[in-house]
Amino acid sequence: MRRLYTLLFYAALPLVFLRLLWRSRRNPAYRMRWRERLGYCNVGLPTGAIWIHAVSVGESQAAEPLIRQLQTDFPERTLLVTTTTPTGADHVAKLFGDAVIHCYFPLDLPFAVRRFLDQAKPAMLLMMETEIWPNLLGECASRGVPTLLANARLSAKSARGYSRLGSFARAVFAGIDHVAAQSEEDAERFRALGVPPERVAITGSLKFDVRLPASLFEQAEVIRRGFGHRPVWIAASTRDGEEEPILKAHRRILRAIPGALLLLVPRHPERFNNVAQLCKRQGFSLVRRSDREACAPRTEIYLGDSMGEMSLLLAASDVAFFGGSLMKFGGHNFLEAAAMGMPVTFGPHMFNFATISRMFLEQGAAVEIDSAESLASIMIRWLNNAGERSRVGEKGRTLVARNKGAREKLMALVTRMLR
Known part of the structure; x- marks a missing residue:
């Protein structure tokens, strides 16, 4: 054979x-x-x-x-x-x-x-x-x-x-x-x-x-200051076909929280340009990380199109959605965000991380969504409620430390x- x-x-x-x-x-x-x-x-x-x-x-x-x-x-x-x-x-x-x-x-x-x-x-x-x-x-x-x-x-x-x-x-x-x-x-x-x-x-x-050096948070604070005083959510490691519902969710979030910023980080660099074009076609104001331009108050999406900076962009965010999970890709690792004390959400297709994702859901340390509407709903709730954000994030941090x-x-x- x-x-x-x-x-x-x-x-x-x-x-x-x-x-x-x-x-x-x-x-x-x-x-x-x-x-x-x-x-x-x-x-x-x-x-x-x-x-x-x-x-x-x-x-x-x-x-x-x-x-x-x-x-x-x-x-x-x-x-x-x-x-x-x-x-x-x-x-x-x-x-x-x-x-x-x-x-x-x-x-x-x-x-x-x-x-x-x-x-x-x-x-x-x-x-x-x-x-x-x-x-x-x-x-x-x-x-x-x-x-x-x-x-x-x-x-x-x-x-x-x-x-x-x-x-x-x-x-x-x-x-x-x-x-x-x-x-x-x-x-x-x-x-x-x-x-x-x-x-x-x-x-x-x-x-x-997970190893989280102090320098990571120092660098992230510099980035965060450039965003101004507004809520920030990240869609990390997104895959082909997932950006459309994410952008739909962001449009809903902007209606509820004007000024909210989406950090959009596609999983694969060969898709950076296509995702940027999609955002512009849908009428969003976009800044690309690779251009090193300032993020103006009117900017609605910050595209993470640089390599090796996912940790940095996570640390500059308030809450996170992890891609590869709305479509049947099996999900991506969200433990670094959890170790930072950040609430995380993901789609229903987490079969590559079945045990870990189930553990987080059972302990109330993460939320599963299945649509643009449910993604927008949880993000609006978390971005508007610092207390709940902190409670969910701390549960995740505790689970990471325990394991x-x-x-x-x-x-x-x-x-x-x-x-």
Whole structure:
């Protein structure tokens, strides 16, 4: 079955590169460094590096506390971080600079995987969240490179999809050396798919181990002063098709609270221009962060079209809506906002964060909305009621603090694997 998977991947290879070219129309970085995707990572790595794979921005953000702890506990080890997307690469560079080595993740084809492992010679492979690559896992097993699926999660939908692959999926999952699951539900799904029970541990989510430096709030205060004395709400990590209901909600909010400002932050940079045009077509007064223009009192929308500043814009807001949840994208991580003591809301499609979102809803630390009308309603309520805003935000902050500790559990597991 793995041979069939490989043959199908080879057949699809032209489509893979055509897709990269297609995406490069909006982000030219997709045309660059293709050799790395074919397994060439000629960066002079010493033997024994710790290899961390984080697909894109969200995964690299979640991996930050773990990577910083690895730097502290294993200063003699080189850290190799791979991503799949250019935005992930940019985020790694912003977080760590030259303190880690970055390469693009090799395609899961035998020649690319072998070439990459020949050059990288890692002591172990740590994959973030849900990265299941049959050829890579098989080659690591044959070379004795231990593998750890960290901060691991698996939705019920994904588990059903893997289960349809029968013995092939079970053989692949059985080849993972350790799974550090976010929750008991995730752990049970991994066990059901073939990971031996003794290899599955529940370590919680790294996303709770949020780091909020004082300098973040100092910089955010500068931005906030530029907005003037008015209420500010943020729509963070919005996806295609979500801006229309968000703008509809903002129009309602402006009728109830004249002067309210929306910080609109699309998830993907290749959509920045399209979202800006949509706002202007709908008659909103817009300022773009990238233009570094002053935000005038008449400005209705501030477009966050810069990279790596989500934390800053969150800290400059009063309340937050998180995208990827009105449409069926699975939602995005809202824990940083919660750690700031900010009330958060999201749509009904949070299947990538099912356990965490359910926890917040049950504790009254977040609100779920399903339409422009319900989004406008909760935002108007929160923006008009500082007391309720504070109570809901404090519940979220408490939940984040109570669930910290995944980093320490993961580090104990990594230390055992490197002995």
